[in-house]
Amino acid sequence: MEITRIAIHQVDLPLKEGAYSWSTQSFAAFDSTVLIIETDSGLTGVGEICPLGPSYLPAYAEGARVGLAQIAQGLIGEDPLQIGRINQTMDALLKGHPYVKSAIDMACWDLLGKATGQPVYNLLGGLLQEEVTLFKVISRQDPAAMAGKLADYQQQGFRQFQMKVGADAGEDIERILAVSEVLQAGNVLAADANTGWKQHEAIRVVKAVRDVDIYIEQPCLSYEECLAVRRHTDHPFILDECMDDPRVLMRGFQDSAMDVVNLKVSRVGGLTRARQFRDLCATLGITMTIEDTWGGEIATAAIAHLAHSTPQGFHFQSSAFHEYHSVQIADGGPVIKDGYMVASSAPGLGVTPDIAVLGKPVAVIGR
Structure with a gap:
């Protein structure tokens, strides 16, 4: 199995109760990034990363999408079921920024489950x-x-x-x-x-x-x-x-x-x-x-x-x-x-x- 295409989506997640407040911060919606990996087998895998605003952790939504675009080109042609190798490749392509890599890793686990007919758990x-x-x-x-x-x-x-x-x-x-x-x-x-x-x-x-x-x-x-x-x-x-x-x-x-x-x-x-x-x-x-x-x-x-x-x-x-x-x-x-x-x-x-x-x-x- 090989990765042939990676699509990066942006979606806002509005809060039902109007706002979510903690410490000194408050948001009415969160900016989430959804990643879809397509393969030559016809199977697709999906992952998501949604930082809790730009100043909670060293992670932010726009950075996730830029980082994913940076990594994605180097993953085309790789086997997503070789998850250890995928993680090694991501680390070689981008130092640090674990939150960026999380969505790809998640999508690979989704693909592994589909390929083996097993729930991820x-x-x-x-x-x-x-x-x-x-x-x-x-x-x-x-x-x-x-x-x-x-x-x-x-x-x-x-x-x-x-x-x-x-x-x-x-x-x-x-x-x-x-x-x-x-x-x-x-x-x-x-x-x-x-x-x-x-x-x-x-x-x-x-x-x-x-x-x-x-x-x-x-x-x-x-x-x-x-x-x-x-x-x-x-x-x-x-x-x-x-x-x-x-x-x-x-x-x-x-x-x-x-x-x-x-x-x-x-x-x-x-x-x-x-x-x-x-x-x-x-x-x-x-x-x-x-x-x-x-x-x-x-x-x-x-x-x-x-x-x-x-x-x-x-x-x-x-x-x-x-x-x-x-x-x-x-x-x-x-x-x-x-x-x-x-x-x-x-x-x-x-x-x-x-x-x-x-x-x-x-x-x-x-x-």
């Missing part, structure tokens, strides 16, 4: 979870509004939640106290600052909410700052944005810096490296949130397949991003019910992009 380790536990994001608003959202989401069947904080420490203390008051017994709540607090602010917050049953997620920008906060609290601790490399993961394990790691597929370069990261976490006994920066049905399908193939004891929760959007970019996305999602059992990722929604590609590379 079978290829990533097998179906170890029949359904994937979801968490619901509570976008940053005033305390009463956030508490109201939590109450609504609990009625929808969700039991795990991530509330967005990281703006003003004093207001965030009020937010945490207000939201935690309506959390039902047995449900799980995390306060995610998305790197937004300074170290002294984070320490102030964790001391003020010391009696609240809550996880603290990525309070500060650097690993070192987060570690200092960790040493000032008994709250279970999640590291996210700074966990971008297995070497940092090993350091965190040795320092007892976290209880849970947030594994984002595109941040580490795609499903190939996410599987490596996941398996190392499981070997070390570290539980994971498995998700991505953002995306539609395609990115969510990749999340679901990776989570399905993760031992249940090491899977904390995942995101179903496509439920937040007013636009559907593909058929076959994971089915959501009662706080869980289930990926398609069809070969590959099980999703079919809607070309009418995606429109004409912004770039086409190939024969």
